Amino acid sequence: MNQELPPPPVIELIKVSKFYPPDVEALSDISFAIDKGEIVYLTGMSGAGKTTLIRLISRMEKESQGMLDVAGFDLSKLNHRTIHLLRRKIGVAYQDFKLLPNRTVADNIAISMEVVYQKTSVIEARVRNLLEQLNLSKKYDTLTAELSSGEQQRVSIARAAANHPEILLADEPTGNLDAENTARVMSLFYQLNRQGCTLLIATHDKSLFRGHNRRVMELRGGRLLTTGHLFPGTQP
């Protein structure tokens, strides 16, 4: 009998909690697993703990309790010398964008490709392609400080997607976008997913996953209410 083991999940959390002093419990006993190639929506009201969870997965913060395994790395064993190994495998679109205001749109996207020593020609082609997909072609040389919030948000998403990451974490990726640009962003996400990227999208905008056959996890008060049911009303 030749039975192959299922591939390990790319994101796995076991009883993860996060406390902030003096006694704020941001996340409590979170456990779930996400397989390679999945698109999972993380929903919940503001303050539910979505951003904290994304910060833990991207190792911007350390968990107070529990175990996190992301892209094959046990996060408790990563230190400042090895953290880049994880971060090169994940792309993060931050809620606060984290752009360099005195640098151009192209520079801000290219930075994630420069750190892995991509060729200039490859970087330029990828940046132009992403900007075209996100309707920002004309902003190539514009300083990000001169962009609107919606444009900045798309630049942040483009930077997260630039390196063809194994995992893409998006924190409220469409919070500042109109319907047309939301569709463009989601189209980019699905394209990445077709190429094998696993996506975890934190959003409180239910229209993003309504009507789609995707897993939805809901956080409330730092606790995970559901670990992966399809949104009611959708067809598996």
Added chain:
Amino acid sequence: MRFFTTLLLHTSRDLLLTWKSQLMTVFTVMLSVLIFSFFYLTYVNALHVGTEMGNDLRLVVYLDEDPPPPLQDEYRRRILKFDQVERIKFVNSQEAYQRFSKQLGSDSDVLSGVPDDFLPPSIEVYPLRSLDSLARIKRFSDYLETLPGVQKVLYGKEWIDHFHAFIQLMRIVIILSGFLLIMTSTFMVAYTIQLSLFSRVQKLELLRLVGATTNYIRMPFLIEGALLGLFGSTTGIAALYLLHRWIKLQFSGPTLFNLVPFTFLSWPTITGIVTAATLLCALGSFRATRPILHL
């Protein structure tokens, strides 16, 4: 190759962003190198002066009476036991008389009627030609005075003492200015790099988040520090060269420089100073980047 191109690109971008503080640091390093190398140049030329003057240096050991050959051998043995010397010459009373008479020239008739052994016999000791021989000569003189049959020992005590004091002072000044160079190179560069780091915290944080390695973040700062050291020390040496030319022009003519050449630093010394300043500045930069790399 891509690694170096990316690093140089980052370094040049960062240098352009903070060029004013970089310029100030280059100027400070330049001044430190100039001060240190000026004193070192003075010291090196003082050594030349010492060597030149040491060529005529000798100790004259006056004796009670002419030593017979076995005693001469004993004196020679005792002298060599204390230190290596270039030459030992025994001068008997008659030879001393003849020399004195020759020095008097046309006035030598004043010696008529004076017995030719009225001058004491002596031993002329020529030390090895080095600055150390100047430094050791007093101890040598003290030792020679302890030998039996020695009346007294003469040498250019006063100028040697002054010269020795000057050389000692120069050594202290060089050590102090070297210390100044180390302090400015490491601390000034460290503070400049720190300012530079603080102005780029946002970028460094982002680099960490997108997967930059510690080396990727640190190397541009190390290159920046090394470049500050290289430019600062090179301009410092260039300024010293101009100063050297100016001094030579000012004192051209019948001065000391005609007797003793006022030379510039040798290429190995220049290379040493520039390399040391560059490494010190890179070290300062390394120190400055350590705390911030734990983002």
